[in-house]
Amino acid sequence: MKISSLNLLVKSSIKRNVGKNIFFLVFLAFAVVLTTVTVSVMLPFCDNVENKLNNHLYNRMFNVEIPSSTVDTAIKKVNDTHHVQDVYTYLDSMSVSDITGTLESEYTMCSLVHEAAPLIVDGRLFRDDERNVAIVPDNIRDYSQSQRKLKNINGSDLVGKQLTFLTEGDDYTVTVVGTYSLSDPMFTGKQIIIPEQEMKSLNDKIQLENNNSFIDDEQYDGEKKSIFTVLVDNHSNTDDVIENISNQGIDCHKAYKLNFDTASYQVAAVILMIMFALLIVMVFVAVSAFVNNHIKSRTVEIAMYRALGYRSSNIFIILFAEYLVMGIIALAFGLGISLIVLQATVNPYLNEFLGQTIMTMTASITPINLLVMVCTIILIELLACLIATKKTNVIKLMILLQER
Amino acid sequence: MANNKSITLKNITKQYGSTVTALNDVSFTILPNEFKVIMGQSGSGKSTFLQITGLLDSATTGKVIINGSNTESLSKNELAKIRMKTLGFVFQSFHLNPNMRAYENVMMPMFINPEFTSKSQMEKRAKELIDRVGLSERSTHYPGELSGGEQQRVAIARSLANDPDFILADEPTGNLDSQNEKSVFDLLKQLSTEGKGVLVVSHNDLAKEYADTLYTMKDGVLKEG
Ligand SMILES: Nc1ncnc2c1ncn2[C@@H]1O[C@H](COP(=O)(O)OP(=O)(O)OP(=O)(O)O)[C@@H](O)[C@H]1O
Ligand SMILES: [Mg+2]
Numbered sequence: 001m002k003i004s005s006l007n008l009l010v011k012s013s014i015k016r017n018v019g020k021n022i023f024f025l026v027f028l029a030f031a032v033v034l035t036t037v038t039v040s041v042m043l044p045f046c047d048n049v050e051n052k053l054n055n056h057l058y059n060r061m062f063n064v065e066i067p068s069s070t071v072d073t074a075i076k077k078v079n080d081t082h083h084v085q086d087v088y089t090y091l092d093s094m095s096v097s098d099i100t101g102t103l104e105s106e107y108t109m110c111s112l113v114h115e116a117a118p119l120i121v122d123g124r125l126f127r128d129d130e131r132n133v134a135i136v137p138d139n140i141r142d143y144s145q146s147q148r149k150l151k152n153i154n155g156s157d158l159v160g161k162q163l164t165f166l167t168e169g170d171d172y173t174v175t176v177v178g179t180y181s182l183s184d185p186m187f188t189g190k191q192i193i194i195p196e197q198e199m200k201s202l203n204d205k206i207q208l209e210n211n212n213s214f215i216d217d218e219q220y221d222g223e224k225k226s227i228f229t230v231l232v233d234n235h236s237n238t239d240d241v242i243e244n245i246s247n248q249g250i251d252c253h254k255a256y257k258l259n260f261d262t263a264s265y266q267v268a269a270v271i272l273m274i275m276f277a278l279l280i281v282m283v284f285v286a287v288s289a290f291v292n293n294h295i296k297s298r299t300v301e302i303a304m305y306r307a308l309g310y311r312s313s314n315i316f317i318i319l320f321a322e323y324l325v326m327g328i329i330a331l332a333f334g335l336g337i338s339l340i341v342l343q344a345t346v347n348p349y350l351n352e353f354l355g356q357t358i359m360t361m362t363a364s365i366t367p368i369n370l371l372v373m374v375c376t377i378i379l380i381e382l383l384a385c386l387i388a389t390k391k392t393n394v395i396k397l398m399i400l401l402q403e404r
Numbered sequence: 405m406a407n408n409k410s411i412t413l414k415n416i417t418k419q420y421g422s423t424v425t426a427l428n429d430v431s432f433t434i435l436p437n438e439f440k441v442i443m444g445q446s447g448s449g450k451s452t453f454l455q456i457t458g459l460l461d462s463a464t465t466g467k468v469i470i471n472g473s474n475t476e477s478l479s480k481n482e483l484a485k486i487r488m489k490t491l492g493f494v495f496q497s498f499h500l501n502p503n504m505r506a507y508e509n510v511m512m513p514m515f516i517n518p519e520f521t522s523k524s525q526m527e528k529r530a531k532e533l534i535d536r537v538g539l540s541e542r543s544t545h546y547p548g549e550l551s552g553g554e555q556q557r558v559a560i561a562r563s564l565a566n567d568p569d570f571i572l573a574d575e576p577t578g579n580l581d582s583q584n585e586k587s588v589f590d591l592l593k594q595l596s597t598e599g600k601g602v603l604v605v606s607h608n609d610l611a612k613e614y615a616d617t618l619y620t621m622k623d624g625v626l627k628e629g
Contacts, residue, residue, distance in 0.1 A: 004523040005515035012503035304499045307460060308513045309488025309566075311481050397460035400495050401451040401574045 001317055010321045013301075017294065024290055025330050031283045032334025032373065037341055038279055039372050040363040041350070042272040048359050049262075049269045056358075057115055058186050058256040059235040062242055063090050065251040067223045074250055078230055081244050083237040086114055090227040091199045094206070096165035096172075096192065102158065104151075105143040109134075109165065109192045111199035113256075114231060116186065118193070122156040123178030126195050132172075134163070134194045138179040141189060155179030163192070167202060183358050185260030265359060280376060288384040291323065295388045303397045316389040323381040331377055339365060409471050409569045410435050411457060411601070416466035418452050418624075426452040427463070428624040434603050436569055439596040441604045441611045444621030450605040451574055453621065457603065458491055458572045459483050471569065488516060492563030492571045492600075494592075496578035498555045500547040506558045507534050507543045513565040533561040537591060553584025560591055570601040577608050589614050 093110035121138040
């Protein structure tokens with residue numbers, strides 16, 4: 001059938017059923033709003049769960065312990081293992097306390113693990129080659145020994161100030177150059193972060209002192225071991241990589257734990273997906289019911305098409321074209337309304353509940369959402385029209401001969 | 405055989421359920437140029453006969469042969485093709501699309517006919533047919549703006565859209581006054597003289613005057629005369 005013919009048929013039949021069609025349009029636009037809002041929350045949420053939580057650096061990292069004598073060959077083995085992205089010397093963190101009096105409780109001094117990208121809230125991140133600089137949490141809960149109570153210290157107040165820590169005998173002074181957000185669950189809130197090179201020299205210093213003391217220690221009879229951190233390309237490969245490396249006789253330890261309730265977010269993602277599926281089923285049932293009802297009120301018209309020699313495929317095309325036109329109109333309206341709903345209610349709500357966490361997200365209508373919506377509506381209408389066309393097969397053409 | 409234009413019914417019986425025998429061993433043939441009329445009382449089986457002849461329903465037993473092909477063995481789509489190409493229907497209730505103009509209604513059967521390759525070609529043919537039934541002035545009117553007789557003439561024009569060999573009409577004048585009755589029968593008669601085979605099922609005594617052959621249906625049995 002030619003488009004011009006279809007155009008005539010569709011126009012006339014949309015005109016014929018104005019009341020019903022307007023009702024259908026309103027319903028469909030409403031359904032589009034519901035599904036669009038669900039999709040535009042579900043997609044970034046699931047994306048967050050997968051990329052920020054499941055595939056978090058900490059779920060892709062573990063440590064290996066290697067006897068000093070075999071370091072070179074063992075590191076080569078680890079490096080050659082499939083899916084291993086990076087292997088680097090593990091740097092011990094150390095417990096420190098500030099002697100300037102600014103901070104009173106114990107803190108952990110450490111460097112960033114490779115590929116970590118802390119969210120800087122105030123100031124800046126240090127460069128690798130800088131010395132005596134640090135970043136601190138944007139929000140510090142400091143326990144004051146003297147006053148015996150917890151103090152909330154705003155990290156920004158420390159930017160530009162100097163802190164002096166007592167490490168293994170030496171004083172170590174840093175200038176705070178920035179604060180980082182605690183939204184990433186790899187941070188505990190007690191970490192004073194310094195450049196890797198700096199951490200390395202501190203580690204070496206301690207190592208040296210320990211070695212000296214070991215010489216006299218008769219209980220220490222094992223070989224000295226070095227610790228390395230291994231980074232895997234994807235969290236789904238971590239267990240395989242650990243197994244492969246262990247099988248080669250290298251000690252592996254899962255040393256990194258996220259300080260976060262990942263499971264409840266995974267459950268929430270599944271619930272969102274189920275909701276979306278149910279919504280689709282409900283919309284399909286409603287559209288199908290509407291199309292069937294519509295067909296019933298059009299039996300004579302459809303019987304006439306058949307008497308004129310229209311095939312089922314022709315009738316399907318006519319029906320589908322009608323609903324496609326309405327579907328596109330409903331999509332346009334529904335997406336417009338969705339945009340308003342997202343900006344006015346959904347996003348402020350998301351920001352309030354997730355804004356300060358690693359799950360932070362905004363719901364928006366992306367090209368992918370748009371594609372999902374268009375495909376969903378078209379598919380639902382396609383299916384509903386197919387079923388309806390099938391039902392028109394049983395229409396008795398005899399009704400054409402009955403006087404109305 | 406394939407070129408022989410005819411509709412032949414052989415020993416057609418139609419039963420509804422186990423109790424009603426609407427047609428009882430009916431045989432019948434119509435050729436181009438013929439104007440055949442079937443009369444009979446209400447409930448005698450006239451409409452049943454027409455819808456089996458027009459492939460709108462199937463018989464319980466017996467054969468319908470159209471232009472040489474036995475329709476029993478044809479698929480739904482092949483039957484639809486015969487309805488499109490070979491048969492034209494005229495109904496008591498016209499069954500026009502109220503939201504299409506007169507000439508657009510006439511175009512309806514052309515939409516699915518691959519012989520028409522452009523909209524303008526369809527429009528040209530539709531306007532010709534509208535002229536043919538004497539409604540040139542009314543071509544762009546909607547059915548609601550036309551009288552019953554005019555609507556029926558639009559319906560006749562539509563039945564001619566794909567140049568069928570046969571016109572099947574069920575009570576074509578059932579909803580018309582006497583003046584329009586006459587014009588409709590005149591038109592159908594004229595079509596038969598121009599080569600169409602015309603089968604009219606009617607209560608209307610006026611039909612007798614036009615019939616080449618008159619049949620009477622009684623309790624599902626068809627008799628000539
Ligand atoms: N679908 C059906 N189911 C059962 N019986 C039917 C059905 N259709 C028709 N009949 C019966 O078959 C018989 C013939 O009906 P048909 O409609 O052919 O009569 P008709 O001669 O066209 O009558 P009228 O002049 O009133 O239109 C009637 O007794 C009718 O009740
Ligand atoms: Mg009848």
